Amino acid sequence: MSGEFAAVDVIIAKRDGHALSDAQIDWVVDAYTRGVVADEQMSALAMAILLRGMTGAEIARWTAAMIASGERLDLSAVSRPTVDKHSTGGVGDKITLPLTPLVAACGVAVPQLSGRGLGHTGGTLDKLESIPGWRARLSNPEFVAQLRDIGAVICAAGEGLAPADRKLYALRDVTGTVEAIPLIASSIMSKKIAEGTGALVLDVKVGSGAFMKEVGAARELARTMVELGGAHGVRTVALLTDMSTPLGLTIGNAIEVAESVEVLAGGGPADVVELTLALAREMLDVAGVDADPAKTLESGAAMDSWRAMIRAQGGDPDAPLPGAKETEVLRASTDGVVAGLDAYGIGIAAWRLGAGRARKEDPVSAGAGVVLKVRPGDRVRAGDPLLELRTDEPARIPAARADAEAAIRIADAAPEPTPLLIDRIA
Template sequence: MDAVDVIVTKRDGRELSTGQIDWVVDAYTRGVVADEQMSALAMAILLNGMNRGEIADWTQAMIRSGSRMDWSGLPGRTTDKHSTGGVGDKITLPLAPLVAACGGYVPQLSGRGLGHTGGTLDKLESIPGWRASLSGAEMLGVLGETGAVICAAGEGLAPADRKLYALRDVTGTVESIPLIASSIMSKKIAEGTGALVLDVKVGSGAFMKTVERARELATTMVELGTDAGVRTVALLTAMDRPLGRTVGNALEVAESVEVLAGGGPSDVVELTLRLANEMLQAAGIDGDPERALRDGSAMDVWRRMITAQGGDPDAPLPVAAETLEVTAPASGVLTSLDAYGVGLAAWRLGAGRARKEDPVSFGAGVVLHAALGETVRRGQPLMTLHADDASRFERALAALDGAYVIDGDDAGALPLVIDRITA
């Protein structure tokens, strides 16, 4: 095989063969194909697309570049959820222990935040002592003991994707749906779960800004999972406004614990329960998530899960040194609360990172005191900004300029769950 021949095939809009895909992914992982050659191929894929067979072959080639996890020794069925990311999306935190409390086993491999979207591992690392990095044996141990584990993916899981993802990030090819879908699904299939629910976010705070693009991505991923023998379903969910009332690492952990205690914002509770039911149904498990929240069993799993990974569920969470209140400039109905603007503000306050090696401030973020559609009074607190350094407030306020509107034209918010995609 020759890298140039593979590039030219896709450049000219022709279908890549299984052999070409297997060779180029393996050769790139081993360093035989240079970054500039894979960059050219990624751009050709972005411009000319891939059909279902090509995407399936590409995904399988990335899976074969590393190891696969095996949970067959567990006494029950595995089921997992993946979110494409958004602002205030802390759903994994209450969801994993909730599904475990209903009889499922949840092996959740999660990531860190970048830019305005938060990362599950960053949130959990705000809990004193909690460890994200576990060996395969440790992961299996926590899963067997508690029913749920949330941790970082090991180096051996789909290494081709890790290398290609970094390349796409600097070559303007991140937006390719075949490459997005294969990136997500190669890791999830290699993770070894028997059932998978995809939460594909839509709106200003999401990667997919339109329902049409989100539906295309969701359909592609559901097809990939189904073709690989994983029972897969996708929900398209709203990310035109933040999810819940908090954006920021420790702030979102506290809100997640509220949900597990039977409280929390209605949208977080609703989506957590909907995803839990989808996960249990996909795995063929008969469970009652609402009862597991009411009777405290989900909270019990949370405490065991955090403790098993070295965390102290009773320890105080980090608190930012400085706060600033943002008040309503007029009385009326909050008709717009832009997820991207709020997420950007939280990032500038220190809750996120510009580069993957940057540290985050665990206490930084935004607490929302009013939700979309609520009536507010002039001078009433709309949100509180949290930061370790007061000099960050100015740029955060600039990000919020125009991000909220009172008594403006009601463009109509997206429903929390927009669509359900199955094979």
């Protein structure tokens, strides 16, 4: 490890707007991981980074130091090209579920390390855990073997992968520094690069239900991550996609799994199919594989791949999914056109029903969530169903209902349709 520094000097350097040296970055990330730098000192540094920013060279070095804090998976035993996808998270964003087996069925191996939900955005692992028997934790040898044999894995990141990130992520959450683009970019990319993938496609969400509300900030984050991937030899492409309206018609855990299976069976909502195919094309392109994902979806091969992936992790793809004990239908109070379905409001309603968690140790309900009966642009009459609230605890319904009502706007005229795909950054 290069040199010893005083943590306060590193904090002051960044506070005063200076670029940190490679040696300072290497030392502070390593020392924080080992407990030599205290939480309050790293909190001060994170705030200084949020306020002062970092150069591209600093972010690349910070990311390298995060990767170096743990192990790097070796996927050389996998004969197919490897490509992963990461979404910055949204409401009803179940795309990983149909996308991973679809891309695997096209001949590419997809090592998908996923997370759990926090707040209004759902976690991929929570959704899959609603399948009876399915397990999120795999050892590194199990992970590599499943990738080699089936070509598709969705699981939790092991403890040994970028431990500096896990520690810093928890700290950012409670110190108001989550929004720092250098820290978001290095957090995402350190884990993705450490998992050993050869290429990466990013789905950077923009809109009320996304972490990034503005296109400008989302574009800056996407560009930063694409550059980081390139600097570490991982070919990276980013799509900016709309998250002002929930994706698909379901927001919850088991209900999103059911909708994903519909997509794999050749049906499902048009927006979910559109985004799944758009990301699949990008993944195949960066992996250098010439295949048509639409034809693969149609052939049923992606469904076979899904079933094999679920079975390999102990799940029963034929088992009935959990349902909710209580349902309540929200109906239109007036005639008109659905002019808005605010993703954030609908996400909060699903969270209140038990589909999400407020703290990372909270449990989630597999059957809870919101089922949309309309989309923006649909004409409705008074009394028509707009959405259905599902929960195991009736006491959760009134607050969720208030959020859902506030999220729906009915007007006289149809809104201008917004494109799902906003931009591509490579």
